[in-house]
Amino acid sequence: MFSLLTQVGRQRIYFQVDSERLRDFIYRRYRVLREGALETVEADLQVKVYDLYGKAYNDDQSVVIQETDDSITFTRRDYMLTASLDYSQATIHTHDDFSLRHALLNLFSSWLIYHRKGLLVHSSCIVEHGKAWMFSGQSGAGKSTVAQLSLPRPILSDEATFVYIEDDGQVVIYDSPFRSEWEKPCELVSSPLAGIHFLIQSPDVYRVPLSKGDAFIQLLDKVFFWKPNHFETAKMISICKQVMQAVPAYHLYFQKNDTFWERIS
Amino acid sequence: MSEMLTGSLIRKENVEVAQFDGEWILLELDKNTFTKVNEVGGYVWSIIPDCPTAAHIVDRVHAEYGADRAVVERNVATFINKLVEIGLISFEYSG
Structure with a gap:
């Protein structure tokens, strides 16, 4: 096994992986603090990952959730994730990079919500003048396009934005390891969230402020979340409320060029 | 309204509320x-446990x-x- 201690936002994740391919995966996407087995593990999450599981992903996205007295298991045809009920210890059996990315996203999202620390949101996130702006939407909405068009601004995420609630209630975006096209960590570690844009492709470029209630409803639909039980769902809802109380939100009508930044900054 | 005035209102369980x-x-x-409701609607929802009838x-x-x-x-x-129509509350009649 290869042992790697990594940093994701304020959390430390200790990986033990059973192949060089998996070790390379961690190095490509995570900030590795050190490699080698630790005698005492001071990590928020400890994750063991095993290769060569199951079959390649197809269009069947269904995740089966089974909960026992001391563990919860998420199974998809290309991965199986078993975690302690507080998500601090987990074992993942994975088929390939795609499935491992999804399994880790599932695990970390569940950990954040369980500990009421934050959310992972279907969104890209770009930093402009020291403030983070989210651009949210489902697949095909233009999240990655917005990221590409925004270069050379720092990109904190291009697919799953890591929204974190600090102890003082401030909403901060941390660099997300859950990326689709930009694998390498961002040069910035974090930035305070300035606002959220929900993307609508349009021949004209303009943005329309949303009421808190409408923005909250939009945000709920964009959170990466596999509903294990009502209690966790209630926590997720509560975190979404906190985020929407803290920052403004807009519908951003945009075309595929960078003029939308003139409407923002 | 007359029948409604006497029945006890029961809120559905497992409903979370967000107020902005x-x-x-x-x-x-x-x-x-x-379900999105206005301020008075939200007020009515919040007082149902204390106000058993319409x-x-x-x-x-x-x-x-x-x-x-x-x-x-x-x-x-x-x-x-x-x-009642969308299932968020129901009536309970005694006697």
Whole structure:
């Protein structure tokens, strides 16, 4: 096994992986603090990952959730994730990079919500003048396009934005390891969230402020979340409320060029 | 309204509430659906546990907002009927 201690936002994740391919995966996407087995593990999450599981992903996205007295298991045809009920210890059996990315996203999202620390949101996130702006939407909405068009601004995420609630209630975006096209960590570690844009492709470029209630409803639909039980769902809802109380939100009508930044900054 | 005045109102379980200024959103965890209501609607939802009948609710809304009682009665009846229709509340009749 290869042992790697990594940093994701304020959390430390200790990986033990059973192949060089998996070790390379961690190095490509995570900030590795050190490699080698630790005698005492001071990590928020400890994750063991095993290769060569199951079959390649197809269009069947269904995740089966089974909960026992001391563990919860998420199974998809290309991965199986078993975690302690507080998500601090987990074992993942994975088929390939795609499935491992999804399994880790599932695990970390569940950990954040369980500990009421934050959310992972279907969104890209770009930093402009020291403030983070989210651009949210489902697949095909233009999240990655917005990221590409925004270069050379720092990109904190291009697919799953890591929204974190600090102890003082401030909403901060941390660099997300859950990326689709930009694998390498961002040069910035974090930035305070300035606002959220929900993307609508349009021949004209303009943005329309949303009421808190409408923005909250939009945000709920964009959170990466596999509903294990009502209690966790209630926590997720509560975190979404906190985020929407803290920052403004807009519908951003945009075309595929960078003029939308003139409407923002 | 007469039958409605005497039945006890029961709120559905597993409904989370999000309140933003004058907007209230009722989220049904069982069905993954939401219902958006205005400030008075949210107030009515919040007082149902303390006001067992529609008549009690009319009294409280009338006292709180000071609107014409006949108008309050009509609006509360419409609102409660709508919540019954979508399954967010039900009636319980004793005797």
